[in-house]
Amino acid sequence: MIGEFLALVGATLILLSAIGVVRFADPLARLHALAKASTLGVLLVLTGAAVNLRDLNDITSVVLAGLLHLLASPPASNMLSRASYLDAETAAGVIDEHPDPRVRPKE
């Protein structure tokens, strides 16, 4: 029961981030919406599955997947946002209030 509820909350978070990914204007804002779901939403769904499962092997697999995802997903989001910040084509319409002088000189 509580596991199904946790999975439902996590799926709702993923849906909210999908709405944000569709509606936001530029890649940095879309990545901001996605990075929340890729940590908290998926971890809530995996926690719900781990609560519901009975076999110790299955629980170990779910916990291992959650730990690996928690380790690997935020650096990947960080690298993608850095790449889209440095990419001049995608960052053309973005107002940059604190430009990094090493990568983008002030106009």
Place this chain on the structure above:
Amino acid sequence: MTALTFVILAVAMALFGYRLCAGPSLADRVIGLNGLVLVGMAGIATHAAHTSVGAFLPTLVAVALVGPIGTAMIARFIEGRRR
């Protein structure tokens, strides 16, 4: 409640698929693809918890590693493309 979870995940999958097809830049397409990987992981976990069959859970571990590695690889590609 599990059926509602699957319906929500299906709607999220459609929205991420729209961003994958329509994203103007390569970074947008990678964002859509990353979201599809998330929906797949959530679907595998929910299905395993619903049926109590854990045969697909090692796949979940592999997907949890491969998805962020693919995202990071395409990020390096975008970064190196401009020079």
